Ligand SMILES: Nc1ncnc2c1ncn2[C@@H]1O[C@H](COP(=O)(O)OP(=O)(O)OP(=O)(O)O)[C@@H](O)[C@H]1O
């Protein structure tokens with residue numbers, strides 16, 4: 001049975017979009033059928049990363065008008081190697097659309113949650129999709145809370161930043177804990193991750209602070225910065241250590257090893 005994964009964080013810039021795109025691509029590379037959605041309506045970015053210049057139907061339209069989700073999905077399977085499938089639903093980057101989405105009221109958001117929950121039927125049950133990945137906005141944006149409510153697993157990206165650690169701890173207790181969501185931490189942009197002692201220190205520290213399973217530790221890679229948001233590592237650099245880490249994370253999730 002398919003799973004919904006929401007990639008979320010307390011602070012901005014912790015690597016949610018990087019992880020969403022590359023985890024979705026890695027699942028597809030492993031032969032899975034994957035749908036990736038941009039739920040960061042405040043700063044849409046998947047259209048740019050996946051170099052999709054235009055689409056008639058945005059994910060916004062699905063949430064606004066209760067459209068058929070199949071009208072929104074763009075097939076980008078050619079961007080990943082292997083026999084898997086990668087379909088994406090894009091957030092509309094037009095200024096007008098961003099303003100429109102930020103002005104939605106509670107009632108609209110409740111309906112939007114219904115539409116998100118419906119994806120489980122429309123995609124997992126009807127189309128045998130293996131994974132749905134939501135890239136979200138940081139913090140307590142309504143759209144992110146909806147994504148968390150709809151998810152089976154929340155992958156929380158965090159850095160070593162003091163303010164981030166504090167906020168993430170609070171969210172773990174008061175948000176994911178409240179909804180009783182299965183959660184996995186991804187510690188990102190880690191420096192000096194090259195000795196066994198340092199690795200052990202980080203694992204212990206994360207266990208002590210967050211008390212939830214660790215999905216992975218990702219070093220700060222200059223190659224990621226150098227790519228300026230252009231690389232789908234699973235495709236473009238399959239032998240890169242980041243690709244290896246992503247494969248490990250994908251297998252951990254697929255094997256239900258996050259308990
Ligand atoms: N492990 C890493 N090594 C080097 N650079 C990284 C790493 N992870 C993320 N980055 C860079 O950090 C920046 C922010 O990453 P990204 O856009 O994925 O974060 P985000 O959480 O989606 O941000 P936002 O909250 O604004 O949506 C990007 O320039 C990305 O390339």
Ligand SMILES: [Mg+2]
Nearest residue numbers: 016017040045
């Ligand atoms: Mg992002």
